[in-house]
Amino acid sequence: MAKCNKRMRKSSSSKWGELHSNILDIIFQSLSFKDVLRVQSVSSHWFSVSKALIASKSHLQSNNQIPWLMLPPGEQEEKQQHTNGGFRFINLEHKRVHHDIDNDILREIMAADSCCVGSSHGWLIFLDQKASPFLLNAFIQVKIHLPCLYSLLGILKIEKNIELDEYCIVYNNNPKNKVSYTTHLREKIIHKGVLSSNPCLGVNNLGVVVIYGSTRKLGYCNYGDGHHDSSWSGLDGKFWPYHDIVCYKNKLYALGENACVETWDLDGCVPIKRMEIGLCFPTKSTKMLSDFRYLYACRFYLVENLGDWLLVVRYIGEFVNGNNVVVREEDLLTDEDTHPLVCPYRTLLFHFYKLDFDEKRWIEVESLGDSALFLGGSDSISVSSSSLSGYKKNSIYFTDDYWDRMEEDYLYGGHDMGVFSMEEQMVEPIYQSGSMKIQPPPCWVAPSFW
Template structure:
């Protein structure tokens, strides 16, 4: 399996003021040498309340909470790029190419979730507005871009993958993978029933011509002993408040198909590679100094992440595909991680 990124991601922890919720600095944790690196924000971002809405190709994407204006920030070069304003519904933002290397051809792609649907829009370098991609499906779960070809791939219902060439003046949609349901997903319905679990899907691109989908199964209410229970089971006769049974990732399934088309196939393992997923652009990288054949994940359950003060942001760790074992990434002893952590792949390690 070829990698989609040349550098191992860092875990970014935005550190915010407890009272104002304004981010004071960014902390990056390097797993290769087990060291944190703190980065001060440039003066233009001081005294601003913003949230991270993505990371892609070495850049962070933020949304100004007051003005609802998105912008890009490169923590490596300290470069700031403002995107077209007033786009409040963005839940994830990725880049088609690295603006540092391709300043005239890159596009920012916004995954937005107004009401019950999920739509895609894009903005080319220095555009004043966002443009809706033509011929969209009803909703999308995730998207990924190929830097070399400036092509956008998006995952639609039924595991259908659609693509757009962003080099065209008016991008046209192509369907490269038709709906299909591999055996592993049919079995997963029994292991992770919908009345106890929800699922999230992530799309990754490997340079060897493979498209990869990871399906993440999250227990909606998980007891301290690791058992998923119904919400009614959190109520007790001897306590005034329900038991705290936070949502928790309980398993993964991984699929693979050729970018030129074909059926989905089950992936038993990632070999000498690791996958990084969450609010970031999903990355598959060589596991140098990392756990091999593993999925590193962060908390991106945006619908529930703020509903309880005691556990939001904590659903992150490492899943070992060989034996379905979970391990901690960092032991953060705090009630709530706000803002939640993000993965980011820097051009090079410090």
């Protein structure tokens, strides 16, 4: 009898594993993303059907995604003590602030002083206090741990001095003398990270690219084929230090020094360089930087827009008064106690250029047409007119990524966000936070509704 029951259980399990694809699809449609991941192990057939569903949903979302603005809790949210810790996801199209997204994981991550070093394909890329990177999808509550970065940077260990609130980094080449101190791991470890594809399509396809270290070189990790022992390796980049990286159609595009561009093919297990273009930095921006050398800081971005590759130069006034006028540091007014008045940095202007592959030069662009760009510490992306309901076309939406000055004053930092109109050549606010200090800084993240 025992053997008979055992055979019956095996037969029943086999039937469940062979349910018709249409029936499984209907069942999976009613499940959450996390539940679909859980049931994949029932059988190879269930895995195949679930993977096809995930791919179709992710592809549908990726073709119609405009990122939301993610902000930490403000004073009002902290007083109300929302269940999600007060993190706000703002849909600018509908002018709606979402407080109802369950973000226990996100709250715990922020409380542990992890810093966000990128946002890509709807996933946030974090670095914890031990310089271990991981991915988080705040909408579907899924976390993916990535391999440690120590080997890539030649690090022996990282320790934090809680009293001094700084990190001590010890390197392999000379543990006794080669020591570096920093208050923020971002400046020594990862400056920016992007994903080659959406992990929802399957971890087997996942590649992660970072700009790392004080030299700002490129690192790559192929977290594919289910190998959790994957490691980081450096890419043979020529034009470091790098300013921006973009993954587009399974290729990596990197913006290097002097606005040079390199590309790698990410189809295989090992990236293969396909192109490098040595370029001259645009004359107009060169003159601007020369004439106003101490008044502006610059950020550089690489963006794909309707088949063209754009170079975006962002000008951040180092000290900007209430009238949006750049002032010199030595000319700042002082109060009765001779303490300088706060004149925080602020973005005032952008220059745009299109890459001419034949002439190998940057050509100035005066209009983005019906497109809008979204820039900052996240993926540099372009959205076309078909998805721009509620947004301003021919404009650029930006968040604060001036890491060098973000923590220098407790009164401001993370505040530099807005929308720049190319037609009007002016910046307008996109959200009134009520405070000049926004910590952690806002970032763009594509929502996952499933």
